[in-house]
Amino acid sequence: MYALYYAPGAASLVVHWLLIELGLEHELRRVDMQAREQKSAEYLALNPNGVIPTLIVDGRPHYEAAALAMYLVDRHPQAGFAPALDDPQRAEYAQWMFNLVSTLQAPLRLWWYPWDLQADDAAVRAGAQAQIETACARFEVQLAQRGPYLLGERLSAADFYLTMLMRWSRNLPKPAHDWPHLAEYARRMKARPSFKTLYEREGLTEWA
Template structure:
């Protein structure tokens, strides 16, 4: 059975929601960051970076959230979590997935862990502020893209693996001065996703109560 190593609300959320959308039997394995279990010898054997999530699918051990999402889409083609290979929609799907993981998520990591970028507390505080402003700009851009096509999902009319990813990153902004949800189109988009039973099951399984974003 597929195993997803997780800590509530961490980057495991996106693949977790996908597993629920797919209805694939899976086992959640808690990696308790409260006791630094993500840096334990046993976990480092699975994920040498000591980060979450990790997916174990038979002999396959995978780190990197976006890679895990792509693997789930590829191994469940009938669920259409990604547009057809070679299509323009597929290219946009790649664009968004990579933008979310490589640009937005990377900047969010500076917001959450500025002390990793500067040991000077004052400088770390400034980095956090700057990262928040830059993330806000990115969500403005996402708002404009959603507004331009007017669809219920990031790719337009069809749900895909980039939607739980964007939901997860939006959730991570919920304590910012201008969280993702305050943008009208993005706010409606998030509200729509939050109504999906699969998303609600994933949050319940991770022990996270509403508000989700």
């Protein structure tokens, strides 16, 4: 069984979603981020970065949301959410996962937490917004030309990850769902029964 340290709507969301989608037995352990439990000595012993999520697998802690998503779908290939190592699309799949982290997740985090840079918040957010919009425009082109998913007809962990990041953009001046193909993509992903279950379990309502 898996145990997931999570906070509603945080980066743990994609891991939680995949656990549900894959039908895997798991235990949820909520971390109170307002009380900064993620910085407690107990949690830091599991995840020295002091961030969400941490996934306990066979008694051992693992972290980094993108890595956990890739690990789960590789460990449970029955759903086909990751091309096999010898599949021609494997490199493209890995490329999208890393691209999402570097070009979308990173500036989204800056937009939500600009004070981490100890710089002018407005300037940091403006720069982050520009990076986010550039990334969204590129994903829009990909979906328009090769959709309905990032790998064409093949649904993968990258799509669950992108959907989570789109949710994070919901309150930005120009959220990701303002692009038409991304909007349709989000509707398709949110129509999955697992998404409804995820929202119910995490007590989420925004961007439903």
